[in-house]
Amino acid sequence: MLSIFGKEPKERTIEERINYGFVVIDKPRGPTSHQVSAWVKEILNIKKAGHVGTLDPNVTGVLPVGLEKATRLADFLHEQGKEYVGLMLLHKPVPPEMIEQTMKEFTGEIFQFPPLRSAVARNLRKRKVYSLKILEIKERYVLFSADVESGVYIRTLCRDIGDALLVGANMVELKRIRSGPVTMSRAITLQTLKDAYTFYKEGDEKLLSSIIIDPEEVTKDYPRVIIKESAIDAMAHGSYIYRNGILEDMGDKGTLRIMSPKGELLGMGERVNDIIKPSVVLVDRDVYPRAWKTTPSRKKVYS
Structure with missing residues (x-):
């Protein structure tokens, strides 16, 4: 109950x-x-x-x-993946089979420099292209879909494909059709x-x-950890989550969703050995009863 x-x-x-x-x-x-x-x-x-x-x-x-x-x-x-539908214009005619072969070569790990107008530093970065599919080719226009890791620049991808084809290319239109889930x-x-x-x-x-x-x-793709109600208010006050405060653990390393027994998202955190360190806390203080006390050293412990 x-x-x-x-x-x-x-x-x-x-x-x-x-x-x-x-x-x-x-x-x-x-x-x-x-x-x-x-x-x-x-x-x-x-x-x-x-x-x-x-x-x-x-x-x-x-x-x-x-x-x-x-x-x-x-x-x-x-941080989650993105999916796009885009239109690329090749600067010179290219046989369709050559376009298909070249675009296959851009699936998997790729290297990119962010565009000049990007808000991030222009350092060479490695990113993943999970899927790159041609939907239609009409003369020099290529309609395609791209399922990519966050941080892949589709405009740069089009330019790089054009360079690989030795004809040049640019992105004409782009629509994002998915962001994470x-x-x-x-x-x-x-x-x-x-x-x-x-x-x-x-x-x-x-x-x-x-x-x-x-x-x-919107965070459902992250693994979850369900914590006991007795640990929630301590978390709201800035405490780490220790093993005795965990009810159900479905995560391993990396980022975790921290959930209540009622299915509320309490926040997000990272696992460090047997401790979960919250990095974002959504739950307010005093929503759940206080089940911890402050020792003379001001550390929170569960009572």
């Missing part, structure tokens, strides 16, 4: 979901990702909103935007978000509720 403390995700109010959730915008051509995030913040009348994975102004598609406390999860979502099926326009918020203020929260994505869903 579950305790009276905390709350299952399905029991959250719409206000709580706004405070911890995400919306996925189908970014239009033109505005920057920062502008889109600012519009989401304005529409929902909230203090914080931050996008996950920057799209260039001329790139469209899936743009997850974290709301309020969910902005703390942006780095973890950004979030696909275009969850994406909405800014106008739809505005309409949903208007309905909510008028007493009908159904549309807005269907739009907001809970943090448990």
